[in-house]
Structure formats: structure tokens, C-alpha cells
Amino acid sequence: MKLPRRFFQPLATGAPAPFRELPVKLERMIHFVPPHNDKVRARVPELAATVDVVLGNLEDAVPVDQKEAARKGFVAMAQATDFAASGTGLWTRINALNSPWILDDLFEIVSQVGDKLDVVMVPKVEGPWDIHYIDQLLAQLEAKHGVKKPILVHAILETAEGVANVDAIASASPRMHGMSLGPADLAASRGMKTTRVGGGHPDYRVIADPTQDGAARASAQQDLWHYTIAKMVDACMANGLKAFYGPFGDFSDGDACEAQFRNAFLMGCAGAWTLHPNQVAIAKRVFAPDPAEVAFAVRIVEAMPDGTGAVMLDGKMQDDATWKQAKVIVDLARLVAEKDPELAKTYGLK
Numbered sequence: 247m248k249l250p251r252r253f254f255q256p257l258a259t260g261a262p263a264p265f266r267e268l269p270v271k272l273e274r275m276i277h278f279v280p281p282h283n284d285k286v287r288a289r290v291p292e293l294a295a296t297v298d299v300v301l302g303n304l305e306d307a308v309p310v311d312q313k314e315a316a317r318k319g320f321v322a323m324a325q326a327t328d329f330a331a332s333g334t335g336l337w338t339r340i341n342a343l344n345s346p347w348i349l350d351d352l353f354e355i356v357s358q359v360g361d362k363l364d365v366v367m368v369p370k371v372e373g374p375w376d377i378h379y380i381d382q383l384l385a386q387l388e389a390k391h392g393v394k395k396p397i398l399v400h401a402i403l404e405t406a407e408g409v410a411n412v413d414a415i416a417s418a419s420p421r422m423h424g425m426s427l428g429p430a431d432l433a434a435s436r437g438m439k440t441t442r443v444g445g446g447h448p449d450y451r452v453i454a455d456p457t458q459d460g461a462a463r464a465s466a467q468q469d470l471w472h473y474t475i476a477k478m479v480d481a482c483m484a485n486g487l488k489a490f491y492g493p494f495g496d497f498s499d500g501d502a503c504e505a506q507f508r509n510a511f512l513m514g515c516a517g518a519w520t521l522h523p524n525q526v527a528i529a530k531r532v533f534a535p536d537p538a539e540v541a542f543a544v545r546i547v548e549a550m551p552d553g554t555g556a557v558m559l560d561g562k563m564q565d566d567a568t569w570k571q572a573k574v575i576v577d578l579a580r581l582v583a584e585k586d587p588e589l590a591k592t593y594g595l596k
């Protein structure tokens with residue numbers, strides 16, 4: 247384990263110093279773009295203004311014979327669009343550490359568009375050793391190519407070993423931005439018996455005891471992902487990182503996507519992946535606080551200007567802890583309001 251005073255030192259001579267605090271950004275959705283698809287890539291300049299993060303995906307979902315085209319397509323789309331102008335983040339998901347593409351992914355992307363890249367998403371992270379490797383390599387590449395701003399790292403939590411090591415992954419480097427739950431790979435890694443990408447499963451339920459009269463027994467579906475999301479959120483928040491829900495695969499079921507996103511939001515996640523344009527509006531709806539909740543949160547903050555004491559509002563006790571809860575909601579509402587004039591009006595924040 248490094249000494250705290252060495253934790254923030256750049257890992258290569260000439261590399262930018264790591265951030266002490268994460269830049270504060272609204273990241274309601276990480277929108278996945280297949281960069282080898284010319285038609286979708288051509289829409290990126292227009293798309294960039296409508297989402298918080300555009301991610302060029304190089305890993306799973308890109309056929310093997312299109313890996314190089316995807317990498318080149320990502321570089322082209324990064325060069326063609328001014329993401330910073332709309333405050334949109336530019337991320338890429340690189341191939342896995344044990345794949346034949348990862349070195350070229352990082353070498354070509356950092357050398358050509360390193361200064362435009364905000365975050366590298368790393369799939370199938372198993373433990374802190376994976377982060378240390380990427381951290382060192384990025385520092386060397388940043389130094390070699392004169393990159394001015396540190397490129398952050400976002401881990402996908404999608405293997406059983408990764409979940410077992412989630413705390414160590416979260417605290418592995420000051421380069422860590424956050425983590426996303428990858429329910430598809432995680433289900434396979436754990437031997438879960440489902441072919442779904444995220445969401446619930448009708449067979450995962452609890453059932454009430456039998457009754458004397460033999461009446462039908464009540465039964466309710468449970469949340470397959472509760473444990474993992476809670477574990478990921480705790481690991482992230484304990485280390486000042488952001489947690490995200492990952493993909494929801496059934497594009498035809500907006501209600502189920504919304505329910506999955508909302509559970510993640512309530513549990514502490516900052517956003518989710520959007521894989522299809524029809525999931526963007528869902529993410530915008532979910533990952534912004536409810537106006538009525540914001541109005542109540544404002545009343546709590548105003549009732550205790552220094553954040554201490556105990557007061558009653560509408561019959562509900564408020565104190566230092568509920569003030570902090572309210573602050574989470576008001577701070578997020580302010581961030582959303584900066585980007586969304588309609589919601590800004592609805593929130594009516596001063």
C-alpha cells in the first residue's frame with residue numbers, strides 16, 4: 247500500500263498530476279455509440295448536445311473483424327466534434343486487459359485524441375492490480391503525448407472476483423472516476439441462470455406461507471441486483487467516486503428500464519448506460535430529482551441555515567442528517583438546472 251503522500255504523485259515524469267477531487271459533472275447517462283457504424287457515428291455531433299456523456303464502445307458488441315474500424319471510428323468522431331462546447335463528456339470503453347486489442351486501443355487513442363478524452367472505461371476489472379496497470383500505462387502515454395489533463399478510469403463491475411474486490415478497486419488510484427454494474431457479464435461469471443441484460447426476473451421471488459384454507463399464496467418478485475448495487479455504491483461513495491447502473495437490454499420495455507434505472511437512482515447511482523436513443527429520455531427523467539422532493543428539500547435547508555438542530559416540517563422531524571439528505575437533492579437539482587432550462591424553471595431554485 248502506498249503512503250498517502252505518494253498516492254497523488256504522477257506515475258510518469260511529465261504526466262499531469264491526478265485530480266484531488268473529481269470534476270463536478272452531470273452524468274445522467276453514458277450513451278453508447280458503436281463507432282464502427284458509419285451511420286450512427288455521423289450523428290454524433292447532433293447526439294452530443296442531447297446527452298451528458300458519449301462513449302465510443304470498442305469492446306463487447308463490436309465484432310472481431312470490426313475492432314480496428316471501431317477504434318479508428320472513435321478517433322474520427324473525437325476529432326470531428328467539440329464535446330466540451332456542450333459540456334458533454336467523451337469516454338471510450340477499451341477492450342479487456344487480456345485481449346489482443348487493448349494496447350493499440352490506448353496507444354492510438356491517447357496519442358491522437360488524449361486531450362479530448364475524459365474517461366477510459368475498463369471492462370472486466372478483477373482487482374486493484376488491473377487498475378494499477380492501466381494507471382501506469384495511461385501516465386506513460388500522457389507524458390509521451392503531452393496530455394495536459396489526467397484521463398480518468400471507470401471500472402465495470404462484472405465478474406464475481408471484481409465484486410469480491412470492489413473496495414480495493416475503488417481505492418486503487420486517484421485516477422478512479424467510478425464504476426458501473428455490468429449485469430450481463432456478471433450474470434455469466436456468477437453462473438446466474440438468466441439470459442436477460444439487467445432488470446428483474448419473474449422467477450426470483452419470495453412466497454408467503456401456505457394458509458389453512460388453501461388460498462392462493464401471495465408472492466412477490468425480488469430485485470436480483472440489490473446486493474451488488476448496494477455494495478458498489480458503498481465502495482464508490484466511501485472513496486469519493488460515482489456509481490452507475492449499466493445496460494438494460496430490452497429496448498422494447500421502457501417501463502422495466504425505467505424501474506431498473508429508478509432503483510439505481512434511489513440507491514445512490516448517478517446515472518446509467520443508454521444503448522439506444524429511446525433510453526435517453528428515460529435516463530433524463532429518472533436521474534433528476536422529483537420537483538416536489540426538491541421543493542421539500544429546499545424547505546429543509548432553509549429551515550436549518552447552518553445545518554444543525556431539530557425542526558418539524560409537515561409533521562416530519564428534520565435534523566442534521568435530513569439536512570444532509572436534502573443537500574444531496576438540492577445540489578443535484580442545481581446541477582441539472584444548469585443544463586436543463588425547463589427543469590430549472592420547475593425547480594425554481596434561487
Ligand SMILES: CCC(=O)SCCNC(=O)CCNC(=O)[C@H](O)C(C)(C)COP(=O)(O)OP(=O)(O)OC[C@H]1O[C@@H](n2cnc3c(N)ncnc32)[C@H](O)[C@@H]1OP(=O)(O)O
Nearest residue numbers: 278279280285286303306307430431443493520521522523
Ligand atoms: C450487454 C453488455 C454490454 O456490453 S452493453 C454495451 C454494448 N452494446 C452496445 O453498445 C449496443 C449499442 N447499441 C447499438 O449498437 C444499437 O442500438 C443496436 C443494438 C445494434 C440496435 O440498433 P438498430 O437495429 O439500428 O435499432 P433501431 O432500428 O431501433 O434504431 C433506431 C435508430 O436509432 C439509431 N441508433 C440505434 N442505436 C443507437 C445508438 N446507440 N446511438 C445512436 N443512434 C442509435 C439507429 O441507427 C436507427 O437510426 P435510423 O432511424 O435508422 O436512422
Ligand SMILES: O=CC(=O)O
Nearest residue numbers: 404428429430431
Ligand atoms: O458490460 C456490461 C455487461 O453487463 O456485461
Ligand SMILES: [Mg+2]
Nearest residue numbers: 306404428431
Ligand atoms: Mg460486459
